[in-house]
Amino acid sequence: MAKNKKKSMQNAAPAILLALMALLLIGMLAAIIVMMKRQKNPDSGNGTPAQIAEQLPDSSAAEVTTTENSTTTEETTTTTEPLPPGSVTGISLSFYSATMNVGDGAIMPIVTMLPDDAEDRSEMWESDNPAVAEVDDIGRITAVGAGTCTVRVTSVSNPRVFAEVQITVKEGAAVTTTLPLSTPPQTVPDTSAAPETTSGSSTAQSPASSEPASSQAAPATTATQPAAPRSDIEVINGITYVQGVLIVNKTYSLPSSYNPGGLTPEAQAAFNEMAAAAKKDGYTLTICSGFRSYSYQKQLYSNYVTRKGQYEADRCSARAGHSEHQTGLAMDINYAGSSFDNTPEAKWLGENCWKYGFIIRYPKGKEEITGYKYESWHVRYLGKEWAKTIYDSGLTLEEYFGITSKYAE
Numbered sequence: 001m002a003k004n005k006k007k008s009m010q011n012a013a014p015a016i017l018l019a020l021m022a023l024l025l026i027g028m029l030a031a032i033i034v035m036m037k038r039q040k041n042p043d044s045g046n047g048t049p050a051q052i053a054e055q056l057p058d059s060s061a062a063e064v065t066t067t068e069n070s071t072t073t074e075e076t077t078t079t080t081e082p083l084p085p086g087s088v089t090g091i092s093l094s095f096y097s098a099t100m101n102v103g104d105g106a107i108m109p110i111v112t113m114l115p116d117d118a119e120d121r122s123e124m125w126e127s128d129n130p131a132v133a134e135v136d137d138i139g140r141i142t143a144v145g146a147g148t149c150t151v152r153v154t155s156v157s158n159p160r161v162f163a164e165v166q167i168t169v170k171e172g173a174a175v176t177t178t179l180p181l182s183t184p185p186q187t188v189p190d191t192s193a194a195p196e197t198t199s200g201s202s203t204a205q206s207p208a209s210s211e212p213a214s215s216q217a218a219p220a221t222t223a224t225q226p227a228a229p230r231s232d233i234e235v236i237n238g239i240t241y242v243q244g245v246l247i248v249n250k251t252y253s254l255p256s257s258y259n260p261g262g263l264t265p266e267a268q269a270a271f272n273e274m275a276a277a278a279k280k281d282g283y284t285l286t287i288c289s290g291f292r293s294y295s296y297q298k299q300l301y302s303n304y305v306t307r308k309g310q311y312e313a314d315r316c317s318a319r320a321g322h323s324e325h326q327t328g329l330a331m332d333i334n335y336a337g338s339s340f341d342n343t344p345e346a347k348w349l350g351e352n353c354w355k356y357g358f359i360i361r362y363p364k365g366k367e368e369i370t371g372y373k374y375e376s377w378h379v380r381y382l383g384k385e386w387a388k389t390i391y392d393s394g395l396t397l398e399e400y401f402g403i404t405s406k407y408a409e
């Protein structure tokens with residue numbers, strides 16, 4: 001008997017051990033399952049699709065609903081494979097909404113694929129309602145009939161990334177109803193916005209610090225005449241300065257290698273100061289286009305030529321090397337198109353930008369002088385002293401300095 005009892009106790013020990021091991025195993029399995037679930041979760045980083053979607057411009061968020069009407073498009077917003085290196089992870093546009101009239105010339109947003117070094121930046125375009133607006137494969141949007149629709153650009157290399165433009169088309173007093181892609185600009189509507197601009201001229205080099213009309217006579221405060229104190233023009237490393245002010249226009253260009261890499265810190269700081277002041281007055285100012293490299297401008301200009309022909313392109317877009325945006329001292333505020341003209345923000349900008357070191361570079365009625373149509377949105381940083389001087393003079397930079405703005409051609 002006693003012997004038996006002992007034996008049964010000896011048997012019990014391994015049984016307990018076994019049970020413990022089984023418990024442990026179950027616990028480990030549970031932990032593994034939890035970890036696997038986490039990996040699928042977007043929060044876990046590594047560029048999962050959900051994360052990428054979050055990097056899209058705001059406008060895209062609202063669109064997800066719109067997509068349902070369209071026949072194609074992606075429901076496929078959720079994949080788990082990691083992106084190949086060099087993939088596009090975001091798309092930004094020069095504008096996200098536009099109002100057009102039937103018969104207007106086409107408009108084309110500037111597309112920026114992020115990151116800068118993404119390898120395959122090919123785009124696919126589609127309109128969810130071609131009866132309202134059509135889009136071609138380079139992004140030219142043409143109004144077809146009254147209504148609203150969404151035009152989407154999607155990255156070919158990473159179709160999960162897209163951006164959209166909301167288009168409203170009105171039955172306008174259209175001169176023609178044919179698709180005007182290559183038509184001359186007459187009809188250019190406010191909405192023709194788009195990117196360009198630029199190219200103006202002149203940029204101040206060390207603005208704030210440089211004393212403006214130092215030696216030369218201060219400009220007459222109300223000069224109506226275009227002759228300004230002519231001063232020496234210096235060219236240093238291919239860059240032209242007039243009285244120390246960097247000038248870029250149709251006459252004076254920048255070398256293709258000139259690349260500050262972005263807005264200059266002074267220009268950015270001045271913008272920030274100006275935007276804060278505008279905010280206090282109840283207006284929101286944003287930069288819709290700041291620095292543009294030589295190569296980017298080259299592409300932009302050629303898009304314009306394709307779209308509108310060279311004559312019209314030259315009125316609103318600069319040839320490479322002739323864009324003021326390449327200086328890092330020029331920027332387009334809020335919306336680069338004539339629909340910005342009559343906004344309260346445009347009015348505020350026109351009246352106040354000089355206080356922060358900016359001038360409206362291409363004023364109304366000065367196209368023959370500056371070489372560009374009126375651009376209420378394009379400001380050039382000169383530094384406060386120069387900006388006040390130019391503003392007070394009522395002159396353009398070309399007039400003030402007595403210089404031209406014409407392509408040698």
Ligand SMILES: [Zn+2]
Pocket residue numbers: 196197198199289325330331332377378379
């Ligand atoms: Zn501009």
